[in-house]
Amino acid sequence: MSETKGLTRQQMADRVALEFQDGWIVNLGVGIPTLCSNTDIGDRDIIYHSENGVIGYGPIAAEGAEDLNLVNAGGQNANWKLKGQKGGGIGGAMDLAACAKRVFIILEHVTRDGSPRLVQRCDLPVTARGVVTLVATNYGLFQPTGSGFVMREIAPGFTVEEVRAATGAPLIAAEDLRAMRMAAS
Amino acid sequence: MTQKSKQVATFQEAVRDIPDGATIAFGGFAMPGVPFNLIKALLEHGARQLTLVANTTGGAQQPRMPDIGMLVENGQVKKVICAFTAATRPTDVLPFTKYYEAGEVEAELVPQGTLAERLRAAGAGIPAFYTPTAVGTELAERRETRVINGREYLLEYALPLDYAFVRARRADAFGNLQFHRSQRNFNPVMATAARVTIAEVDEDILPAGSIDPDMVHTPGIYVNRLVKVPPLPEGLWPTRRQERRR
Numbered sequence: 001m002s003e004t005k006g007l008t009r010q011q012m013a014d015r016v017a018l019e020f021q022d023g024w025i026v027n028l029g030v031g032i033p034t035l036c037s038n039t040d041i042g043d044r045d046i047i048y049h050s051e052n053g054v055i056g057y058g059p060i061a062a063e064g065a066e067d068l069n070l071v072n073a074g075g076q077n078a079n080w081k082l083k084g085q086k087g088g089g090i091g092g093a094m095d096l097a098a099c100a101k102r103v104f105i106i107l108e109h110v111t112r113d114g115s116p117r118l119v120q121r122c123d124l125p126v127t128a129r130g131v132v133t134l135v136a137t138n139y140g141l142f143q144p145t146g147s148g149f150v151m152r153e154i155a156p157g158f159t160v161e162e163v164r165a166a167t168g169a170p171l172i173a174a175e176d177l178r179a180m181r182m183a184a185s
Numbered sequence: 186m187t188q189k190s191k192q193v194a195t196f197q198e199a200v201r202d203i204p205d206g207a208t209i210a211f212g213g214f215a216m217p218g219v220p221f222n223l224i225k226a227l228l229e230h231g232a233r234q235l236t237l238v239a240n241t242t243g244g245a246q247q248p249r250m251p252d253i254g255m256l257v258e259n260g261q262v263k264k265v266i267c268a269f270t271a272a273t274r275p276t277d278v279l280p281f282t283k284y285y286e287a288g289e290v291e292a293e294l295v296p297q298g299t300l301a302e303r304l305r306a307a308g309a310g311i312p313a314f315y316t317p318t319a320v321g322t323e324l325a326e327r328r329e330t331r332v333i334n335g336r337e338y339l340l341e342y343a344l345p346l347d348y349a350f351v352r353a354r355r356a357d358a359f360g361n362l363q364f365h366r367s368q369r370n371f372n373p374v375m376a377t378a379a380r381v382t383i384a385e386v387d388e389d390i391l392p393a394g395s396i397d398p399d400m401v402h403t404p405g406i407y408v409n410r411l412v413k414v415p416p417l418p419e420g421l422w423p424t425r426r427q428e429r430r431r
Contacts, residue, residue: 051297051298052214054366081271086282087270087282087292088269088270089274091268091269091297092268095296095299099298129321
């Protein structure tokens with residue numbers, strides 16, 4: 001994985017895991033979200049669910065401790081296919097996006113060639129419409145509003161202008177904009 | 186129970202009557218619960234013009250195990266109905282993709298939960314149902330939707346099967362099945378949706394009635410044939426998952 005600016009993948013996952021409330025049942029998508037299961041969630045009771053039917057899993061198994069009949073599964077990606085691609089990899093992403101009470105997105109703020117991943121209008125085939133609660137990136141924490149993103153928190157080392165320049169949609173700094181909160185560890 | 190045992194001696198015998206044009210589902214999700222031995226027997230059997238239903242067309246991991254992609258390569262497949270017809274990472278090209286792009290096989294892409302529910306509906310005798318999944322996406326274009334209590338839902342139809350191939354840890358001679366961990370995944374709904382369900386079983390087949398009824402996951406009334414998976418190297422068993430390298 002190439003070097004990315006701002007938060008690490010685990011830190012992004014840790015930030016989203018801070019949102020999880022006692023008693024929630026949470027499905028973690030493949031990739032960065034899976035790292036949430038490594039986060040210390042203190043005394044909150046969080047039940048992790050995987051769309052292959054596993055309920056109540058914990059941190060990623062160490063090599064040698066795996067059960068070959070037990071896997072975690074993913075699919076919670078905003079992009080299930082490329083534009084013009086024939087077929088795709090939906091997995092459970094559409095079911096989760098349409099049916100979950102809250103949808104959190106974790107992604108790197110820009111693509112490898114520096115293009116923004118937060119855009120005004122998604123020109124890739126959508127997984128579901130208007131369902132996203134919060135977006136965490138290596139640059140900050142964002143709330144989609146329909147016309148743009150409200151930045152609620154900003155990662156260390158960034159200015160609002162830098163984040164705005166890397167975002168493909170209107171970006172509004174929240175009145176109470178604060179430094180990115182990190183999981184207590 | 187006095188019924189005759191459903192155990193058959195070989196995978197070849199278990200799939201022998203499958204005709205050309207059959208609709209067959211394969212259980213499993215990643216490695217667990219995939220009936221690799223029955224898929225291998227179907228490759229050898231050679232039935233053609235098949236419609237195959239599974240979570241994925243396979244081939245994303247090494248070592249490669251028998252999968253839909255191999256049946257496509259073998260010229261046996263007319264259509265696939267899957268939740269993945271491409272890998273999660275679009276840059277990772279599945280063996281299936283080449284044939285699909287060349288128009289040599291049809292594919293119907295179905296969200297995972299919708300796929301499970303279409304199978305469950307078929308097993309329960311429900312012809313169709315409404316779901317919020319895929320509303321507003323290109324999968325719902327030009328299809329029937331209905332607003333129920335203020336929310337839009339998409340009409341989906343049941344998916345009945347001719348055959349289901351499943352893999353269980355334990356079975357008795359009546360066909361009562363017990364799965365282990367995430368082996369269970371699609372297997373129980375597929376068993377109910379099929380006219381003929383064939384199970385490959387990890388452990389020795391037990392005498393009928395020897396599994397505690399409270400511990401049965403799929404009742405034997407849904408299961409028609411059982412084959413015990415032989416030990417390695419004759420039988421195929423899940424292996425540690427590795428990312429495919431190119």
